[in-house]
Amino acid sequence: MSLAAAASQGFLSPSGVEIAFVLVGIATLGAAVVSVTTKQLVHAALWLVVALGGLAVEYLLLTAEFIAWVQVLIYVGSVVVLLLFGLMLTKAPIGRSPDADSGNRWAALAVAVAAAATLVTVVIDAFRSTWLDLDGAVQGSAEVTGISLFRHWVLPFEALSVLLLAALVGAIVLSRINRGRER
Amino acid sequence: MHLVYPAVLAALLFCVGLYGVLARRNSILVLMSVELMLNAVNLNLVAFDVWLRDALHGGQALTLFTITIAAAEIGIGLSIVLLVFRNRGTADVDRLTDLVDSLAHGTDNASDDGRDTVRNADGKAAA
Amino acid sequence: MSASPLIQSVDWAAVAPPLIVAAAGLVVLVAELFLPEPRKPLLGWVSVGGLVLAGLSLIPLLDGDRTTFCLTAGGKDCSYVADHFTLAVQFLVIGGALLTALLSIHAVEEARMPAGEFWFLLLSSAAGAALLPASRDLATLVVALEVTSLPAFALVGLRRGDRLSSEAALKFFLSSVTATAVMLLGVSFVYAATGSLHLGAISRGLDHVDPRLVTLAHIGAVLTLVGFAFKLAAVPFHFWVPDTYVGAPLPVAAYLSVVGKAAGFSGLIVITVLGFGPYAHVWGATLAVLAALTMTAGNVAALRQRPANAHSAVRLLAWSSVGQAGYLLVPLAAAGYDDKPQEVIGATIAYALMYAAVNLGAFAVAALVGRAHPANRITDYRALFSERPLAALSLGFFLLCLAGLPPGVIGLFAKVAVFRTAVDAGLGWLAVVMAVNVVVALYYYLQWTALLFARREPVEAAGAAGAAGGSAAGGPVPAASADATGAVAALPVPIPLTAAIVTALGLGVVLSGAPELVLRFATGTLF
Amino acid sequence: MTVTLAVLVPLLPFLGGVAGLLLGRVAPGYARPLAVLPTLFSLALAVTVLARQGSGQAINAATQLTPTGAQPIDLSIHLDGFATLPAVLVGVVASCVQIYSTGYLRDDPRYPSYAALVSLFTSAMLLVVYSGDLIVLLVGWEIMGICSYFLVGHYWETEAARSASIKAFLVTKLGDVPFLFGIFALADDAGTFRIQGVLDAARTGHIHHPTLIALLLLGGVAGKSAQFPLHTWLPDAMAGPTPVSALIHAATMVAAGVYLVARLLPVFLLSSAALAVLAVMAAVTMIGSALCALAQDDIKRVLAYSTIGQLGYMTGALAVGDRGAAMFHLLTHGAFKALLFLGAGVVIHAAGTNSLTAMSRMSDLRRRIPDAFWTMTVGLAALAALFPFSGFFSKEAVLRAAETAAEGHLHHVPSAIGWTVLVAGLLTAMLTAAYATRLWLRTFMGSAAPARPTAAEAPTAGEAGSGPDVEPVPEHTHEPAAMRWPLWVLFIPALGLGTAVGVLPDYFDGGSLSPTLITSVLGMGLALVGILVTYAAWRAATEAHLRAHVAAVNAALDTDAAATEAIAVGARRSVEVPDPADPGQILLGPLHGPAAHGFHLDAVYYTLFVRPVLGAASLVRFLDRDVVETYVRGAGLAPRLLGTVVRRAQTGNVQTYLSALLAGAVVLAVLVAVGA
Structure with missing residues (x-):
């Protein structure tokens, strides 16, 4: 496909999109690293927001608009909020907690580096x-993605509804304090 | 744009998440790290989808599915963590070792008894 | 593109089995809201009915291949195929879920688990497992795998007041999620290398991958296998198994050991044989190594179980299921070395059908004994024959089937069928490893079997009996174990539990008498 | 019709056994009929099958069991002389043993399960004999093994029985692993599991790795048929009840290995190397076991070693390519050895001990148990191969085959093999006669000189125990008829089976089995030498050491036979005081010590295999009382260590699990990337 074009594009003459992508990428990666190493538990969640937001920007740069908005809505909007709730409910300490990392750290580092x-x-x-051509038709507008979803991916989409329902029911039943039937 | 940039970013993000999964003690932080791994995969999928100009948009569709799956997993994962926290007052993954089959005899009885007492307490609460 | 119809056509009969299961789940969930407390047991029977119905819906599909959710443009790939392989695995999944349901009816009552939610989660998980073998694209496979797993996490943790149950759920959850992430990374690489998520297109695409992407495609293929190998509990992705089985409610452990494994191996088969055919040399070797590791680790760990430790019975079954997973992998590995991989993997199906029946049976008897002995030690099974001859004989039969000894003829033949695939594929070393493992496994299966028929320890020797039962330090055994002697006979057996044991026993005996019922899968192609 | 009857032959005892197991606890009253009647019926059917089949063309009938894979597994029956004759032998011995057991274990609470296991065993052996398919044969082979472990461990209260059953399990399983591979390799080469198909393939040269296959199979044969170096379990297996020894460890199961080689002989004949191994194995087994037999004190261990030796004759015959002779010896040996064991059971009961030394202090055994005396005398004569008893003819058939091979008349058997077997056979003939004589003299000619004049004159026996001589039982009435009549039934073939020598070739391959002059003279001569030398040594020894002290164990005689034996088994170790009055002592000289301990082969194995395992076991202090649970103790060291490693990896910490999971994935990825 666009492999041939890649030859004409050197790494030393970056385009504007590339510069933006790399900068945002570095920020994202940095936020992710801080998120998995900080000793302040709540900060970890906040840095995660930065990393996920950075990824949303990257999606935009890759012309996948729809995914980018979903990312912002679902992740930044709800998942991180859920995680923060979770931290509160499990009485995670606010401030530095010296034992945020388990004894498995060095093994973890070794595996991760490998x-x-x-x-x-x-x-x-x-x-x-390999050259990624971003100049053609928009790849990820809401319309394009939606059409392909309902034309080609109906089965997994339907299955996903079962999954969501099951997750919902499962989450509710697990977090409900023991009451009801046995009383 | 060079495809290397998103691909390498995704690979690195994946490994950062992987490190977090293995090194974090609080299980909610472990969950966050899992999210990072899944997001790295999403970036991969989107980049490849755009690069391939896939008529079916398989990459983007799978990305959407993955986001949904991740959300569902977070939901159920959090409720499990809360359950663990309620049962033992901690959410640290490395303290969850009641299920280990001890090589020495005796300690497993202790855990067994502990379990029975929990059950009994449960039963009393129900009565 | 615009000329093609907007929506994929759907063959409702073909998708009926998973659909009916899922629908039954919904019905149960809604019905629970309207049922008064004393009528809650009805929900279990509704679920059983739904599963029977789903099983019946397999019959009209027997004639041959049906495809649905096909692409409306660009290629003839379909997302859902109901061929013989699909039907066989769906039969296995639905049957396994049915037996689990029978096992669960009384367990839900006694453990005071929330009934409506339990049945809904069980049925939705089974629906995912039934969808899995029919899926023919990676997106559906991933989603189906998640539909199988996610409700299972909740099921494992459903004994909510129990420390072990929640711990097991968290371990299962974290392991599974990580494996899913690794698998998705692999999927993304495969997608990059082939440009498609449909298995047929992937298979065609792998034949002429851009040379620069070959390594990427290889790694992608292997990482994709990880998620399914995890469900199958292949070493080194097995660690969650013993802990989760012990902590989970017993019927759920039985479910995971059969239906979970079915999801694992059917996914592996679909992906390797249909999708990664051109890379047979890669996954063949990988799976061969995994198979050898898995059976060895599972069997030697089972060998080291102390009969007097708490939960040793379930733990032994857990390790044995790891060992059995190794045997299940052997034909898959052999398929990588065969010109016609479709014909080799039938041995896995045959073995899995045998394994499903007898393993569920063994869990059913364990559930029966567990009613009187909550700790479920293997030593609690001593002299079971004198208290409950039928249960003891059944368990003995199931264990002999698992060991592959007569009168469990079907176990022997299924092992021979598996063994032969390895020999035919030229995997001599794997065959040797398997043979040694079968011999090793004899020890612990026979040990348990013999215990069933042993004489009861005299009551005054109860303390010594505990020490003799295999304790390391000779610590005193709780008096409860001596007091509970004979308690198995005292408790009444719930009818559904009896039905489960009898069904499993009947299946085992029928298969032992007519092994060709399952062994015919081991010849010819299923696809 | 014949096929239907033949199918019923193994089926009847199987059903009887299953019914016995099921009803054992509920209705113990049915245990006896359920044990005896199906076996008798199946004997009758086996005889009918033999009569209908005669020496005619072999019948093959098969129904496909599993239409699987490349090589189908058939449920098939193959009926020829090699199947029908041993089936009758199995039926006769099993019937005798079942009847005998009703008397022998009459008060044993575990009789129902015992009888059911014997029935199952009989059925499995018949299955092996009739089967036309290697897999089905294997099934029978394994069932026999399992039944045998349970039966050896019948007296599981005693340490000897427990360790014997573990040993039998481990040693035979050690052989079964190569055996399994051999069968699969054979089927792979031949393209079928059918024995007939395998033989056809051997004839047409389709077996590509005959040496490998034959050697692998020999592993299993050596284990099952107790051939050197896997023979050590058989003497210890004598800790089982005597009828079990008679059925399993003399007449049937141990013969299964020989039988299998006989059936598959064409495959073995393709490989001179395998034949050479077989011959050396046979020669070492024969001579070694005969020396051991000469030094044993336990009457059953003498018989056990003699069984090993006689099986050596059979493998020797097979090594020189004459399966007719091997089968002939299998038949006669099955008859007279079962007789000897059952007789030994009577003797043990009457004497209250199984020690020959103690028996040699009892002067009136001959008179108290005349049935045993007369039948055993004939049995021992047959064992010593004296004319005209049955053993003479079959042993001569073996020697004749060896002689033919030694003269180089057989193109596929090197003459060196023939010489090995011939020389070892002749030497063993002499040793056999010697230990048979010793056994006879020590058992029945006890304390020769003082033929019990007064009770006061028997102080040694009085010291030995409280039972027999303090209150002598003039009319010995302890043995019920059920224990006496089987002896006389077996007496007939032990005496007269030699007369079949003219007919038998028609049932087998057709080669003549009649004795030749030169080997007969040599064999008889050597046997007579053995007898005379032993007698002389015995005379000298008894006169010199008439009053040597011995500590023997005697059981009270009013218990039933099985209880007597259980006590004797439990006390076996305490009787191992060397007795100077033993002719074996004089004959063997310095060899006596090593021979008494089986040339310390057990000690070698102990250091190599058992000690590490026991070390691990004592570490865990695994002390369950049940027989089978102790299997685990015998499990090899490697799986245990590996198991510990696997279990240690199961730390309970989910992050360790995840590390292993991810590291595993990375390793896989790297390997694949490098491979790509």
Whole structure:
């Protein structure tokens, strides 16, 4: 497809979109790293918001508008709020907690570094000269995505409704304090 | 845009999430890290979808599904964490070792008894 | 593109089995709101009815292949295919769920689990597992796998006041979610390399991948397998199994050990055989290594179970199910080395059908004994024969089937069918590993079987009996275990539980008499 | 019709056994008829099948059991002389043993399960004999094994019985692993599990790895048929009840290995290497076991070692490619050895001990149990291969085959193999005669000189126990008829089966089985030498050490036979005081010590295998009382260590689990990436 075009595009002459993508990407990655290392539990959730928001910007830069809005709505709007609620309900300490990391830290670091080395090597090897053409028709407007969803992906979509319902029921039944039947 | 940028970003984000899953003690923070891993995958899918100019938009569709799945998982995961917290007063994953099958005899009886007392207390509460 | 119809056509008969199961779940959920408390047990029977109905809906599909949710443009790939493979696995899933439901009816009552939610979650999980073998694109597969797993997390944690139950649920949840993330990463790589999520298109695409993407495609293929290998409890993705089974309500553990595994191996089969056919050398070798690791780890860990430890019975069954998962993987690995992989994986189906019947049976007897002995130690099974001869004989039969010894003929033949696929594929080393494992497994299955028929320890020797039962430090056994001797006979057995045991026993005996009923799957192609 | 009858032959005892297991507790009264009648019926049917089949063309009938995979598994029956004759032998011995057991274990509370297991065992053996398919044969083979472990452990209260059953399980399973691979490799080469198909493939040269397959199969054969170096479980298995020893460890199960080689002999003949291994195995087994038998004190252990030796004759015959001779010896040996064991049961009951030394202090055994005396005398004569008893003819058939091979008349058998078997066979003939004589003299000619003049004159026996001589029982009435008549039934074939020598070739491959002059003279001569030397040594020994002290164990004689034996089994270790009056002591000289302990092979195995396992076991202090639970103690060291590792990995910390999960995924990915 657009592999041929890649040859003409060097890494040393970045386009505007690329510069924006890389900058936002660095910010996203930084926020993610802080989120998994900070000792302040609530801050971790807030840094996660930054990272997820950064990803939404990246989606926009990749012309996937619909996904970007869904990302903002679902993640930033509800998931993080849920997580914060969870932190409150489990009486997580506000402020620094010295034992935020488990004893497994070094094993975790080793596995993560090994995984990163593998994945990055493979990905760079695979895509080092692949050009992503963003100039054509919009790929991810709400209309395009919606049409493809209902034309080609009806079955998983339907199955997903069962999933959501089950998750809802499951979450309710688990978090309901024991009462009702046995009383 | 070079496809390498989103792909490498996704790979790195995935591994950051992976580190968090393995290193965090509070289970809610572990959940957050899982979210990072899933989001990394989403970035991958969107980038590939755009690059491939997929007529079916499989990548974006799967991204939407993944977001939904992630939301559902967070919901049920949080309720499980709350349940654990209610039962033991902690949400630290590395303290959940009651189920380990001890090599030495005796300690498992203790956990068994503990379980029975919980059940009994439950029964009394019900009565 | 605009000429094609907007919406995919749907063949409702083809999708009936998972649809009916899901619909039954909804019915139960709604009905619970209107049922007064004393009538709640009805919900269980409604669920059983729904599952029977779903099973019956398989019959009209027997004639052959049906496809639905096909692409309206660009290719003939379909998302849902009801071929013989699908039907066989759906039969297994629905049957397994049915037996689980029978097991659960009294357990829901006694553990005071919320009835409506329990049945809804069970049925929606079963619906996902029934959808899985029919799925022919990665999006549906991922969603179906999640539909199978998510309700299961809640089911495991449903004994809400119990520390172990919630701990088990959290462990299961975290492991599963992580495995899902890894799998999705693999899916994204496969998507990048082939440009499609439909298995048929992936298979065609893998034949001529851009050379620069070959490594990516390989890694993607392997990582995609991880999610399903996790459900199947292949080593090293098995760690959640013993802890989760022990902590979960017993019927749920039985469900996971059968239907969960069915979801795992059917997903693996669909993906490897239909999707990653051109990469057979990769996944064949991978699965062969996983199979060897899995059966060895499962069996040796089961061997090391202490009969006097709490929950040792369920834990032993858990480890044994890990070992059995290894056998299930063998034909899959062999399929990677065969020219016609579709014909090899039938042995897995045959083995799984045998395993489902007898393993559920074993769990049913464990549930029966667990009523009198909540700790469910293996030593609690001593002299079961003198108290409940039928239950003891059934359990003995189930264990012998699992071990592959006569009179559990079907276990032996299923093992031989599996073994033969390895030999035929030239996987001599795997066959050797399997044979050694079968011998190793004899020890713990026979040990348990013999215990059923042993004489009861004299009451005054109860303390010594505990020590003799295999304790390391000889710690005193709680007096409850001595007092409870004979208690198994005292408690009445609920009818559904009896029905479950009898059904499983009947299946096992019929299959032992006529093994060709399942072994015919081991020949010819199912797709 | 014949096929239907043949199907019923294994089926009847199976049904009887199952019914016995089910009804055992509910209705113990049915246990006896359920044990005896199906076996008798099945014997009658087996005889009918033999009569109808005669020496005619082999019948093959099959129904496909599983239409699976490349090689279908058939439920098939193959009826020829090699099947019908052993079936009758199994039927006769099993019937005798069942009847005998009704008397022998008459007060045993575990009789119902015991009898049911014996029935199951009989059915499995008949299945092995009739089966035309290797997988079905394997099923029978394994059932026999399992029944045998349970039966050896019948007296599970005693340490000896427990460890014996574990040992039997482990040693035979050690052989079964290569055996299983051998069968699958064979089926893979031949393309079928049908024995007939395998033989056809062997004839047409489709077996591509005959040496490998034959050696793998030999592993299982050595385990099952107790051949060197896997023979050590058989003497210990004598801790089981005597009728079990008679049925399983003499006449049937141990013969199954020999039987299998006989059925598959064409495959073995393709490989000279396998034949050579077989011959060496046979020679070592024969001579070694005969020396051991000469040094044993326990009457049943003498018989056990002699069984090993006689099985060595059969494998020797197979090594020289004559399966007719092997089967002939299998038949006669089955008859006279079962007779000897059942007789030994009577003797043990009457003497209250199973120690030969103690028996040699009893002067009146011969008179108290005349049935046992006469029948055992004939049995021992047959064992020693004296003319005209049955053992003579079958042993001569073996020697004749070895001689033919030694002269190089057989193109597929190297003459060195023939010489090995011939020389070992002749030497063993002498040793066999010697230990048979020793057994006879020590048992029945006790305390020769003082033929019990007065009660006061028997101080040794008085010291030995309180039972027999303090209050002698003039008319010994303890043995019920059920224990006496089987002896006389078995007496007939032990005496006269040799006369079948003219007919038998028609049932087998057709080669003549009649003795030749030169081997007969050599064999008889050597046997007579053995007898005379032993007698002389015995005379010298008894006169020198008439009053040696011995500590023997005697059980009260008013208990039933099985209880007597249970006590004797439990006390076996205490009687191992060397007795200077033993002719074996004189004959063997310095060899006596090692021979008495089976040449310390057990000690070698102990250091190599058992000690590490026991070390682990004592660490865990795993002390369950049940027989089968102790299997676990015998589990090999490697699985246990591995199991510990796997269990230790199960830390309970979910992050450890996840680390392993993700690390596993990374490792897989890296491996695949590198591989790609």
